[in-house]
Amino acid sequence: MFWGLQFSLLNPALALILAALLDATPAEIGWVLAVYNAGGFLASLVLPAYADRRGEYLRPLLACAVLTAALAAALASVTTLPLAVIALVVLGGPAGVGVTLLYAHLKHAGFTTSTVINVRAVVSFAWVAGPPLATLIIGRLGARAVLVALTAIALLNVATSAAMLTGRTRQQPTPPSSAEAPDAEAPMSRARVATVTAVFVVLQATNATVVSIMGLFVTDTLGINVMWSGAALGVAAALEIPALLAIGRLTHRFSDLALIASGCLAGVAYYAVMTVVPGPMLLLAAQVLNAWFFATIAGTGIALFQRIIPRPGLATGLFTNTRRLGAIASGPLIALAALTPLGYRAVFAACAVLTVAALITIRLAGRPGAARTTVSEMAEARAE
CATH class of the missing domain: 1.20.1250.20 (MFS general substrate transporter like domains)
Incomplete structure (x- = not known):
């Protein structure tokens, strides 16, 4: 829920934040979002590949949560649009890979396909709640308040990721059986x-x-x-x-x-x-x-x-x-x-x-x- 809520708060409200805090024009917002999404595209290939090589997904997940808190602080403090772009690419791109790493961890840890899809349902619920919550916060408290809420959620993600790291050795899920995975075959070409x-x-x-x-x-x-x-x-x-x-x-x-x-x-x-x-x-x-x-x-x-x-x-x-x-x-x-x-x-x-x-x-x-x-x-x- 927290990982889904994290960017369901930020992404729909990002244009409003840039306009309110940095006086960005529609054209400027357009190219900023394009660069931000390009950075996220690259990060979602590089960071999971790094986690695959290490066979470790929870520590990168924890790092993503920390980077989200850093991104919120950076957006709240920068005074120019180029600095905001740097923060979005350097911090926001990798931070946005958190949910991807969570799904990868579930697969690596042996959870069933059913569990992965159920987690996806929770993330979907967060996306139903996130955008209205973001607009409510902006309407009542201003654009900067969304960044405060984002920081709080990021810290909760730090806590839950750290808890998963601590409890990882205490309980290991049973790998899915063939009955639970009708498609369990060799990978495709x-x-x-x-x-x-x-x-x-x-x-x-x-x-x-x-x-x-x-x-x-x-x-x-x-x-x-x-x-x-x-x-x-x-x-x-x-x-x-x-x-x-x-x-x-x-x-x-x-x-x-x-x-x-x-x-x-x-x-x-x-x-x-x-x-x-x-x-x-x-x-x-x-x-x-x-x-x-x-x-x-x-x-x-x-x-x-x-x-x-x-x-x-x-x-x-x-x-x-x-x-x-x-x-x-x-x-x-x-x-x-x-x-x-x-x-x-x-x-x-x-x-x-x-x-x-x-x-x-x-x-x-x-x-x-x-x-x-x-x-x-x-x-x-x-x-x-």
């Missing part, structure tokens, strides 16, 4: 891992696109109040939590790929409905499909990457970056609204087509025999 990664970038891009255009779709296409956009996204986020908990139970009975396929089918249905939705009631009802789609991508996706890539840190870091790459790839999809008379409905139609293509591709990548690496690839992985 590198070519197939690259294929699965590309598929998830596409799926993440469709979700990022929908989140970005929802406000404009509601006002420009449906002609209703923008509040329905927030309501739709809020319903989807709230339903994502029970969906993740249900998926955690279903992992005992169904494979990763089967669950992801069910999510893709729900995604296709959701995007198809959105091309014809006439008003707010069907808009809200359709979020059931959207919640299941994203829950399978976000929850089962972590489990799949940890299964097909033998190093937990690299696996989770790579999965995390599919979200960032998907957000970048959403730009051309959003641009479709200006190229066709259907407007934003064309964007949903394109998302449906891409999701069908992703479903077919991932089923082919996961067909029998796809999960086996060659002898040379296994030797290279051990050497690395």
Whole structure:
């Protein structure tokens, strides 16, 4: 909960903090966030890879918590935008890898796929609570107060990480049995891992696109109040939590790929409905499909990457970056609204087509025999 709350407070409020404390213009905020996200992209590859080589995830996790407290202090004290950028890249980039390392630790310590997905549900709950809490704090106490709250949460993360380090030797979880992990096979070949990664970038891009255009779709296409956009996204986020908990139970009975396929089918249905939705009631009802789609991508996706890539840190870091790459790839999809008379409905139609293509591709990548690496690839992985 604390790790999810940490950056669900900072990231949505960062633009407001930069504008309020450093008088940043919209253009300046845009390039600052771009540099910050680029730093986070690199950190989520380098730091988990370092943890993999050491076989140690809790100490880097503790360091991430300390860096978060340092970032909050730096943002509260800097007086120029370039110094804020340096703080965001040097401190914020590595600090943002904390949740990734937490998932990697769970896998390395032998916790079941169900546990990993349940933890993802808790993080999702934090993201439901975090942004409203951040805006409430800013509205009542000002932008600097968010940094005080961030420092407090970071210190709680220091305490919980230290407690996990202390208690690690006292209790070791039992590694998952084959009954708990229907997909427990050898890792996939590198070519197939690259294929699965590309598929998830596409799926993440469709979700990022929908989140970005929802406000404009509601006002420009449906002609209703923008509040329905927030309501739709809020319903989807709230339903994502029970969906993740249900998926955690279903992992005992169904494979990763089967669950992801069910999510893709729900995604296709959701995007198809959105091309014809006439008003707010069907808009809200359709979020059931959207919640299941994203829950399978976000929850089962972590489990799949940890299964097909033998190093937990690299696996989770790579999965995390599919979200960032998907957000970048959403730009051309959003641009479709200006190229066709259907407007934003064309964007949903394109998302449906891409999701069908992703479903077919991932089923082919996961067909029998796809999960086996060659002898040379296994030797290279051990050497690395």
